[in-house]
Amino acid sequence: MTEPPLQTRRRLTIVDYICFGVVGVVIAYAVYRVSDVLVYNWNWSRVFNFVIYYDEETARYVPNLLLEGIATTLRLAFWATIVAATIGLVMGYMRTSNNLAMRMVSRCYVELVRNIPPVVFIFIFYFFLSGQLMPLIGIDDLDRNGDFVNSSLFYTLFGDPRLFSNFLAGALCLALFEGAYITEIVRAGIQSITKGQWEAARAVGLSPLNVLRDIIFPQAIRKILPPLAGQFITLIKDSAIVSLISIQELTFLATEVASTTTKVFETWIIVGAMYFVLCYSFATLFGHLEKRSMRARR
Amino acid sequence: MSRTPTIASKTNSDILISFDGVSKWFDNFKALKDINLSVKQGERVVVCGPSGSGKSTMIRCVNQLETHQQGLIHVCGREVYGNMKDLEKVRREVGMVFQSFNLFPHMSILENVTLAPVRNIKLSRDEANEIALHYLERVQIADQADKFPSQLSGGQQQRVAIARALAMKPRVMLFDEPTSALDPEMINEVLDVMTELADEGMTMMVVTHEMGFAREVADRVVFMDEGRVEENCSKDEFFTGGRGERAQVFLSKILQH
Numbered sequence: 001m002t003e004p005p006l007q008t009r010r011r012l013t014i015v016d017y018i019c020f021g022v023v024g025v026v027i028a029y030a031v032y033r034v035s036d037v038l039v040y041n042w043n044w045s046r047v048f049n050f051v052i053y054y055d056e057e058t059a060r061y062v063p064n065l066l067l068e069g070i071a072t073t074l075r076l077a078f079w080a081t082i083v084a085a086t087i088g089l090v091m092g093y094m095r096t097s098n099n100l101a102m103r104m105v106s107r108c109y110v111e112l113v114r115n116i117p118p119v120v121f122i123f124i125f126y127f128f129l130s131g132q133l134m135p136l137i138g139i140d141d142l143d144r145n146g147d148f149v150n151s152s153l154f155y156t157l158f159g160d161p162r163l164f165s166n167f168l169a170g171a172l173c174l175a176l177f178e179g180a181y182i183t184e185i186v187r188a189g190i191q192s193i194t195k196g197q198w199e200a201a202r203a204v205g206l207s208p209l210n211v212l213r214d215i216i217f218p219q220a221i222r223k224i225l226p227p228l229a230g231q232f233i234t235l236i237k238d239s240a241i242v243s244l245i246s247i248q249e250l251t252f253l254a255t256e257v258a259s260t261t262t263k264v265f266e267t268w269i270i271v272g273a274m275y276f277v278l279c280y281s282f283a284t285l286f287g288h289l290e291k292r293s294m295r296a297r298r
Numbered sequence: 299m300s301r302t303p304t305i306a307s308k309t310n311s312d313i314l315i316s317f318d319g320v321s322k323w324f325d326n327f328k329a330l331k332d333i334n335l336s337v338k339q340g341e342r343v344v345v346c347g348p349s350g351s352g353k354s355t356m357i358r359c360v361n362q363l364e365t366h367q368q369g370l371i372h373v374c375g376r377e378v379y380g381n382m383k384d385l386e387k388v389r390r391e392v393g394m395v396f397q398s399f400n401l402f403p404h405m406s407i408l409e410n411v412t413l414a415p416v417r418n419i420k421l422s423r424d425e426a427n428e429i430a431l432h433y434l435e436r437v438q439i440a441d442q443a444d445k446f447p448s449q450l451s452g453g454q455q456q457r458v459a460i461a462r463a464l465a466m467k468p469r470v471m472l473f474d475e476p477t478s479a480l481d482p483e484m485i486n487e488v489l490d491v492m493t494e495l496a497d498e499g500m501t502m503m504v505v506t507h508e509m510g511f512a513r514e515v516a517d518r519v520v521f522m523d524e525g526r527v528e529e530n531c532s533k534d535e536f537f538t539g540g541r542g543e544r545a546q547v548f549l550s551k552i553l554q555h
Contacts, residue, residue: 196396196398196400197400197402199363199396199400200394200396200400200401200402200459201402202361202363202386202389203361203363203389203392203393203394203396203463204389204390204393204394204413204414204418204462204463204466205386205387205389205390205414205418205466206386206413206414206417206418207386207417207418208386210417214402214413214417215402218404219402219403219404222404
């Protein structure tokens with residue numbers, strides 16, 4: 001039995017030590033500035049109570065504003081991703097269509113969204129959306145006392161029913177915004193399918209719809225899954241923008257917490273850490289899934 | 299399974315494919331020049347000629363993977379053209395095998411073959427599997443039914459592609475250089491399957507450089523050059539010198555070795 005040769009351990013070189021040294025010095029200096037020079041009264045527990053606090057009466061830990069905020073952020077990202085993926089699938093297909101009108105519509109959509117700053121886009125769209133669209137689909141007339149609205153399922157999916165129209169507006173804004181980027185991902189996916197696949201599918205007499213459903217989309221989606229997962233994480237981060245239109249997600253609630261507690265540094269550091277944990281876990285999860293599906297496909 | 303001929307095809311029931319004055323341009327390049335040609339039921343036509351002579355373009359016009367801009371093409375009694383309705387119905391009568399196999403990589407071998415019957419004629423899974431296994435057996439690859447295309451050799455993949463085309467029980471089979479992308483040792487296994495198919499009376503139109511195959515199987519040889527049909531004669535005529543100068547030059551080039 002021959003054993004594989006022992007991996008030669010890669011030694012740290014002098015360059016590595018210099019890098020570590022520089023980083024260490026920078027951190028030490030930052031700590032020194034904050035603790036000795038900056039006159040600031042750190043109070044972490046005050047802010048941390050807004051993440052989760054201990055309720056003396058029920059003797060239980062209760063999630064507070066910031067945790068609720070991150071739940072809303074997750075809900076936003078979830079629904080916006082579903083809607084954006086649907087938009088992206090349709091628009092992405094239209095981008096590759098032979099029909100000029102279809103191509104023009106999707107091209108206009110993509111260019112419009114990509115060449116306007118997100119904040120501006122969201123302002124424009126929000127004031128149109130809440131002003132025109134919401135009454136049109138009758139969201140404001142939603143029965144607040146209906147069985148479904150009061151069920152815990154509704155709460156899990158959409159959050160507080162009183163804020164539903166607000167939540168919906170935010171999710172749609174985000175979806176329309178991210179949909180443009182997903183459109184481009186889908187277009188690239190469809191265009192990565194070779195001409196031979198289209199031809200073989202047509203040659204066996206599949207209808208145009210079946211060609212897409214059975215041959216093109218399944219292959220395209222496999223290819224675009226990694227960038228799509230990345231876009232989902234981007235969407236979580238981008239969702240901070242909708243705090244500007246008063247959607248009560250993490251960033252919006254953080255501004256409130258920061259102003260009531262006046263502990264600006266602590267609040268934003270904690271919120272930053274929350275976003276980081278969330279996004280990094282998803283990135284790790286997706287990376288793991290991708291590796292596994294690669295192995296499954298040999 | 300017997301087929302009832304369509305009304306239109308009763309008039310000249312034994313002609314399955316006909317080209318009448320067909321021309322095609324790629325932008326300003328005229329790829330096909332006034333093609334006149336017909337293929338009768340049960341006939342085996344081999345199309346040969348130098349590369350760029352329009353052989354593939356012509357055969358791809360039959361099921362309208364390429365559209366022609368002038369002239370008429372009839373397939374199984376129906377006129378075919380670019381954006382016709384029900385084009386897929388005509389395509390179901392015409393099986394096609396490509397140079398690069400073009401199997402669906404995300405489906406198993408069995409699924410590759412059953413897809414068209416399940417979707418097009420709404421066969422149940424079981425019925426479709428039965429048909430698929432029958433054809434996979436015919437191309438001697440039934441034991442690989444659960445594998446994926448990437449696990450098969452080129453020759454095996456091409457045989458699956460033939461089975462996939464046969465599963466729709468087409469009336470005509472088109473072969474677009476079916477052996478050109480294969481390693482030499484795999485060419486024969488594909489040609490054998492094609493020869494068998496021909497022996498069973500399948501109508502075939504084959505673009506190929508395999509002159510041995512042409513000599514053995516073809517009823518007629520069509521020689522093309524620069525987008526024109528230069529020769530269209532019986533196999534014997536073609537191989538025994540009844541051919542024109544260009545065909546002679548071409549043949550001498552490919553038969554040198």
